[in-house]
Each structure stands twice: as C-alpha cells, then as structure tokens.
Amino acid sequence: MGVVTFPGSLDDGDAARGVRLAGGDAVRLWHADPELYGVDAVILPGGFSYGDYLRAGAIARFAPVMETIALAARDGLPVLGICNGFQILCEAHLLPGALTRNQHLHFRNRDQWMRIEAVQPVWTNAFTDSQEILIPVKNGEGCYVADQHTLDELEANGQVVARYINGNPNGSLHDIAAISNSTGNVVGIMPHPEHAVDLLTGPSVDGLGFFTSVLKFLAGVPADQGATT
Incomplete structure (x- = not known):
C-alpha cells in the first residue's frame, strides 16, 4: 500500500505504521514522482502539504503523483485521504464538497467519537453498521x-461513511466525518x-x-467475513 509524502506531511510515518500493524506492506511514495510502483492502494496522509498555502490541499492536488493517483482512482484504485x-481529494475533485475553516475558528485536537454510517466493501468492511468508534x-x-x-x-447514496457523535468538533454539515465517492473506492476522513x-x-x-478493511478487500475476503473490530 502506498503512502504519499508531500512537503509538510506530518502523519505519513504514522499511516505507514498503521498499514504494517494491519499486516500490509507500506511503500513510501514521493509527491514529485508520478510513479506508483505497482501499489494496490494509496493513502494520502495528514499534515500541512505545501504549508496549506492558498487553501489546504490546493497546491498538493497539482503534484505529479496526484495526476497518476487521480487517473488510477477513476479506474478503481482504493484511495484513503486522511485530514x-x-x-486534497476534494481539491482534486475526487470527492465532492470542500473542507473549510472550523466554524468556531479554533484548531481542534481531541479524541472524537464517530459512528460508521456505511459499511462499504473497500475501506469499512471490518466494521459493523452503526458501530461507534x-x-x-x-x-x-x-x-x-x-x-x-x-x-x-x-x-441518499450511502456515501456518508462516518458521522460525528457526542459533539461536532468543527461544524461539518450533517455532522459528516467521512465520505466516499459513488463507487466507494475513494474515501476521505477528517x-x-x-x-x-x-x-x-x-x-x-x-x-x-480502515487498514484491515482495504487489505481484506485486496485479498478478496468477502465483506461479511470482515466485521471483526
């Protein structure tokens, strides 16, 4: 599974660790290199790519690696964008909508409860419907x-993957914490x-x-055998 590093990425190492703990191999991908080196899935990690200049993710969407990822995602490559x-996924129009300044205008850092709203084959098959995490x-x-x-x-299409509960940390409409594209292979989670x-x-x-789900999907494990967490 590929983990992309942009200038300003902070959580690429943590994402790679998550892949390894789930039993996968993490392949480090560089923003300026368009090659994906045969990875079966990609994670765009958290941080402040390109210093969040202009808007968060607005410059990263033009990175050479993103051109390749966008094309591959439209052909079904699993992609997870975290924070x-x-x-970046919204700026690249791989997901609809946008992420804007927190409604209360403060940086929010806390442990947050959310509810899985859509158990999809690619990124959430390891969860159960309405599971609180x-x-x-x-x-x-x-x-x-x-x-x-x-x-x-x-x-209507079941593309709200997760929703904040016990308080909305940033004012997201409909308490949305994560969404997917219409085919479910691309997911963004805050x-x-x-x-x-x-x-x-x-x-x-x-x-x-989230990491075990995509590995099970890639291994061809049926979704009804994946609800383990």
Missing part, C-alpha cells in the same frame, strides 16, 4: 461543506485512524479497521 488528504481529530480546516443537492445525494491503531499511543485501536 489533509481528505482536503473513538479516533483522534486534529484540524483547523475540518468543516465539511457542500451545496444541498450534493448533501442530499451523499445521504479524524485520524492512524493515531488509533495501538493502545500505547492512541485512545483505542478502532482506527485499525
């Missing part, structure tokens, strides 16, 4: 916004599952399910 990675959130521009038509489509893969370093191991 800044979610912002605890994952850290840390963002200043994590407020998900979209026009009403887009929000209605996301809800909380950080890579920081919830080991009880030594996180509040839970709930985030590990």
